[in-house]
Amino acid sequence: MSLKVGGHRPRWLMALASCFWCATGSAQTADGESAAKLAERQAESAFATSVVLTDTEVLTLGLLSFDPGSFIPVDEDQFGTEESISRRDSVTTFALPWQWKLAPEESRLVPYIEARLSFLRTKQNIIRGAPEPEEQDATPSEQDTSDENRDRVYGGYLGGGLSHTLTEKWQLDAGAGLHLLRYQNSYQASTSLLPAGREDIAGLVSDTAATALMGEVRARFTYNGKFRGVPWKYQSTYSYYAGDTLSTAQGLDNVEPTTWSWANGITAYWDLPDVLNTSNKLRVLARRIDVGGDVTRTLGADRYYQIGVGWLFDMEGDPEWLDNLGVSVMMNYGSALSGGSLLLLYNEDW
Numbered sequence: 001m002s003l004k005v006g007g008h009r010p011r012w013l014m015a016l017a018s019c020f021w022c023a024t025g026s027a028q029t030a031d032g033e034s035a036a037k038l039a040e041r042q043a044e045s046a047f048a049t050s051v052v053l054t055d056t057e058v059l060t061l062g063l064l065s066f067d068p069g070s071f072i073p074v075d076e077d078q079f080g081t082e083e084s085i086s087r088r089d090s091v092t093t094f095a096l097p098w099q100w101k102l103a104p105e106e107s108r109l110v111p112y113i114e115a116r117l118s119f120l121r122t123k124q125n126i127i128r129g130a131p132e133p134e135e136q137d138a139t140p141s142e143q144d145t146s147d148e149n150r151d152r153v154y155g156g157y158l159g160g161g162l163s164h165t166l167t168e169k170w171q172l173d174a175g176a177g178l179h180l181l182r183y184q185n186s187y188q189a190s191t192s193l194l195p196a197g198r199e200d201i202a203g204l205v206s207d208t209a210a211t212a213l214m215g216e217v218r219a220r221f222t223y224n225g226k227f228r229g230v231p232w233k234y235q236s237t238y239s240y241y242a243g244d245t246l247s248t249a250q251g252l253d254n255v256e257p258t259t260w261s262w263a264n265g266i267t268a269y270w271d272l273p274d275v276l277n278t279s280n281k282l283r284v285l286a287r288r289i290d291v292g293g294d295v296t297r298t299l300g301a302d303r304y305y306q307i308g309v310g311w312l313f314d315m316e317g318d319p320e321w322l323d324n325l326g327v328s329v330m331m332n333y334g335s336a337l338s339g340g341s342l343l344l345l346y347n348e349d350w
Contacts, residue, residue, distance in 0.1 A: 044297075051214060052261050109164075112162075117155070123148070150185065151186070152184045156215075174220075179216060181214075182209070213239070214257060215242055218240075220235060230270060234265070241257070259293030260292050278314060280312060281311075282311060299337065308343075312324045322346060328345050
């Protein structure tokens with residue numbers, strides 16, 4: 001699950017790449033103050049991005065990324081430029097959810113408890129041009145410098161909700177819960193461009209860590225319909241997340257992540273001929289996700305789009321907890337992480 005900004009670097013990446021210049025080259029900024037603020041914003045963005053990208057009710061595992069433009073004749077950069085794909089290759093998301101329903105599904109009111117483990121990892125190589133060397137025959141490696149930034153967010157979620165069947169076709173779902181998140185950042189900066197004696201600036205955004213508790217409230221409307229015998233559903237889900245840090249490392253004292261997402265999408269299912277006497281279906285999904293708050297720093301946009309095609313097999317409860325299993329190709333358009341991903345799915349609602 002990932003995602004735009006055609007041909008532009010996201011603001012958080014630009015901030016990290018320039019934080020050393022800001023902290024050393026501005027007479028109005030106290031030593032280290034600018035870099036510390038950028039480190040706090042980076043942590044807030046990482047927390048927000050983690051809860052938004054891993055908020056799912058089915059198992060998802062980003063296995064690989066590719067450029068849709070390599071086999072689809074499109075020219076728009078937002079479908080995945082070389083730059084955006086190189087960023088996506090470094091993004092890994094993982095979500096493992098559970099849900100326990102406390103009443104039969106046929107009931108009009110179905111309370112439930114849900115839990116989820118999640119993981120988000122990003123790795124970025126930030127190449128910056130160094131000042132021109134004095135020797136004319138300097139090699140390219142001497143003229144460029146590369147910083148490496150790594151972010152990891154480990155998450156656990158526990159919550160619950162109530163699903164209410166309004167009519168035969170309409171359903172309302174409301175829920176709330178808590179995310180416990182652990183953020184770790186490692187920024188290995190090349191000190192070749194830093195003034196003598198100011199190598200300590202890199203430490204302000206290097207090897208930092210913070211633990212945060214984020215609350216979530218969610219509301220979802222679902223409409224189930226049929227078109228020429230093909231079942232489809234429309235879902236509109238609004239989620240709001242806000243939290244504060246429980247413990248921080250130096251420079252992350254004022255981290256208060258806040259974000260929200262509003263997803264609207266249509267999913268359709270087509271029956272396919274049995275494969276090895278196993279029922280299977282084609283799943284097609286189109287969705288728009290509007291976002292706000294800290295996550296926009298990572299995405300470089302306030303909305304993005306997803307188009308997915310999946311193949312699901314009916315496992316008939318063998319093992320007992322597994323209803324169906326499949327794979328899906330997901331294309332993401334409209335954010336700093338445009339491109340494609342291969343996802344693993346299980347227990348999809350089909």
